[in-house]
Amino acid sequence: MAQNERSTIFKGTSASLEGQKGSLILSAGGVSFIPDEGGRGVQIPLERIYAASIEGRILKKLCIVDSSGKRTLFSVPDLDQWKNVLEMAVHIYDALSTKAQPAAQKKPQVATPSAPPAAGTATASNPVTSPVAPPPPVTGSTRGSGIAQTVTKIIQKVPPVYNGQWPSGQDYEQSFQTLKLNLSPSIGKTDGWEAVRNPKNPSWYVHASGNYGSIYKISTGDGKFFALKCFTKKSLSINQRYSSISSYLNSLPNGPECLTHFVYYPEGIKTRKVNGVYFPMLKMEWIDGTTLNQFISAHINEPRLLKTTGNRIVEAAIALQAAGIAHGDLSGDNIIIDGRGKIRFVDYDGMFIPVFRGEKATELGHADFQHPKRNSQTYSEKLDAFSVLVIQLAMQALAVKPELWKKFNADDPDCLILRKPDYLKPSESAVVTELRKTRSRNLKKIIDLLLDYLSKDPLWDGFSLDQIII
Template sequence: MAWPLASDFSRMLQKPQLAFRDPRLQRCVIERDAMNQPRPWSGAFAVVYKAVDPACNQPTAVRVFTSASPERRERYAHTYQYVASRRVRCLVGFEYRDEAIRSASDGKWYPLVLMDWVEGQTLFDWVRAKCLAGDTAALREIGQRWLGVVQELGEKRIAHGDLSHSNVLVTSSGELKLVDYDGMCVPSLVGRRNLEIGVRPYQHPQRDAETRLSLSLDNYSALVMYTALRSLAADPALWARHVEGPRHDKLLFSQSDFSDPGQSALFQDLARSCDAKVRELAGELKRCTAGKIDDVPPLASIVFRPIRVGPKPMSGAAPVRSRDRRKMLWPAILTSCALASGLAGAASWLWWRKASPPAAIAPATATTLSPADVPVQSFPRPTDLAQTGSAHPPREPAGDGLRQNNPAGPPASSAQPDAAPAAQPPAPSQPPAVPQPSALPQAPATVAPAESPSPPKPPRPAIAPFSPKDARAHQDRWASYLRVPVEITNLVGMKMVLIPPGEFTMGSPDSDPDAQIGEFPQHRVRITQPFYLGVHEVTVGQFRRFVKETGYETDEEKGKRRTTWRIAVTGQTDDHPVVVISWNDAVAFAAWLSRKENHVYRLPTEAEWEYACRAGTTTRWSFGDQAADLKNHAWFDANTHRRRPYPIGQKKPNPWGLYDMHGNVEEWCADWDAPDYYATSPLADPTGPATGTRRIARGGSFYFGPLDARSAWRDRSAPDNSGFNTGFRLARTISL
């Protein structure tokens, strides 16, 4: 049977009430051209029509296929189910429908894809206008946005499969949106037959009909497009010489440039670019073109390649980082500090504490140091806690009981690279009526007992790696020192356990073949303040109590979405983890609980979360490296069939007594996301970038596989996004 032509669908769309099965589409008005015919936006294998619902003036893109594909339905089902749970900002909402539009040629029903309509220009038209105007700032900005799009796809484990200038739209606000998902690859499609080979020259020369789908399918095309954008930002005149002049319709590069790069006039111009990164990218692109398709590295690994600064280390010697140099000086410096302060027995553990900027936290009884000295950030003693009423992390503002060297405030010189910000900036989309935990009143300070001449010596920090037995011992020793319980239960029935201070290695090693770019580089992190962390994820029952007392509406409810936290799971009980929760919703819940109990509840930082998840381990999961053992510790795709989360606490806990840190639902963290933050993260108490557009989520979920449940795995999403597999657990600042 011959597949209908685009003209057959256009004729039928003269009368939408006859063309569509869906009553909503039947009442839509199809956009017309100058001849009063339905206007088609043509593609390689499909045609798109703009349908506007007159009831709400909402436009929808109706994508109709112009060729047959027996696997299309199944592949779109995989793609839709995966992407819908991820809320990927660079993709638009879409839905595949079988037998949904009628053809005028034979009167039979055929499939279509409904997509959110995006008002904007193709990337080609947008770049052309900016190049002709010489707008280098806009071109630099769009290059950075493209890098963000590629990074997001990689982090979400999605390959578009057909990246090209025509499949990227630039909105009026400068956002980049990808369209045309016929060639998309998600994890469940890896290894399947390649139905499309994409548009040349954006695809690798080796890509053909025999190429199998993989999550690295976009690496080459992403590099081609980023190199083009970066090159044009450095020299917009390249457009006139290599695009307008030859009159080709590609983004700077043509197919002839890759047929013989050595003879290409464009590659010769790029080799002389004033931008060193352009020269490097052009060389990398030539190397990748001549190499194998599977050997093309991810774009971020090329763009964020570390730059070696300073003299080359001696042969056979490892380079010494600045923080390592500080560590070499610590014994002498901190011994002097110990003698000056007169703290008995401190020399045995002061070596671990980090040298901090002048505004760093110090014990109330410590000698105040001048800026020329090396201030010491130390753990709270029970007597200090009694005097101040809390032991807040460095990021909390001074008004909340923060102990400082200088009561008048930090000196202007306190802004050091390794210093944590004084307070988290509020999220732009956060509900203004909900106060942040840091702004909440603290418990009144109690009268401090007279300090003994020899204050109790704090326990050693929990420096990974250590055994499960040692993990529990660390908790017991710090609970005794701080005079607090190891486990508490709050007013809403939320159990929390003490997480002692310590040090661990964050991220994944370069040798891990399954690690994402965002998990590099692996780096040491110190958690200098003890805190409580929820034993379980926040439950439906606990969240319901919050909503009942405050009348709060979640971001999904405000958007009048069909799926909310109330009906997210079939057979949902009060013991299920609450899902369809945005970052804003989680922060609002924490603020309510802080007011209710007069304690500071908050989302854990990403560093705190991974430190607590690992609990002294250095393996992929907190129980080891064997994925076969994950079923005993986590709910993930293999034992949930991607259907739903399960009630809390049904699997084995980690060594610190935390349940469902792997799988069940993703958990929001406090941090903003930035692609290069790991490379510049401070050693002590990192709190993430100061600003951003996406917040971090951790832990994997019932919908994803074992690799997404690893301790180092990271996800990101906008703070107002809510996924059916996303929830949260809370941290509580220790206060006495």
């Protein structure tokens, strides 16, 4: 029985090890590399896997470190998925084995790759049913079947790797019509949840949407509401990123007030089009308010309010930076001014937190709010400085000259008054030329800073955000 459970394959792809082509397979028994040409392969039992990471700057490889410190580097096509699923398997195994056994027995120290079973081939397209001989029983393992059995059960509950098309806003809209039938049972109690129709467009449930997701408002039946975000674009690292962000925000005793707490469900909601797959979902506080663009339009003739709101946005960004966080996509859409005038940042898809240092950014933010040289390497808690400068410049300029809104925004929900072409060629920009005519010393200071910044690195630290509060 134990042997059968150990032979259940969770993941298998083509891979290469030291130039040798073959298949990499994860089963409850551990990781096996089976060379296509036959011959000696590698078997690393689950209980001996210490860590999995992605290594290499240009040629990236999956690195598996065993309990003796030995590192084995595999080339695989789906690095992030391998790393995630291995980490998950090891965590589950460790948690269970620590419970089941005294810690001293946790990892055997003997570390020799065992000979592979007879060569078979698993392909990326058919990893589960390919005729690969099961990995051999793990020698030296005394725990064996009990834990392997539970690991098998738990890993089987891990959302399947879905490679098809991601649902559209329309697909989710259908799901919200019969919400309860489409929510994953893994969420827990959802009895009172009722989707609230959009008051501005009552035939729709969706309240707002962006490039990456749709936002729905849910009533809990007792006068309270929360927001659900469903994702319309595929992201390989979404599970790992949102789990890390959630843990980090929860670990901060006085988290920045501009952020909202959220719960991330790797398996959240299904759609009619894709049978049996639950897509991720984010549950968060419903923020009653208006986006920055709507706020400016509504208060364009209230210079004091525009001025203080600009300063508050800068203060919120300072608080984030002090907590080691950058939002990564501050824009007119992702800033909400709530009913009490408080600044709230939403949309954490591109967020930087300290544990992401050294990694690459997965998104580059809206180009009209980003330094033109920003790329995936631009990733630290300083990331927001340029966007904040662009936003503050607009707020303070509009407080002095409200007519700039009609002239340079012209109902464009994607920007305030400056756009990417203005950053690329400021000397030819009509809005920059107009802004430079100002006689306000404060405003001039911000414009000069922005022009200076354009010739610097996107993470330039030649100024601090408190200098632009005016």
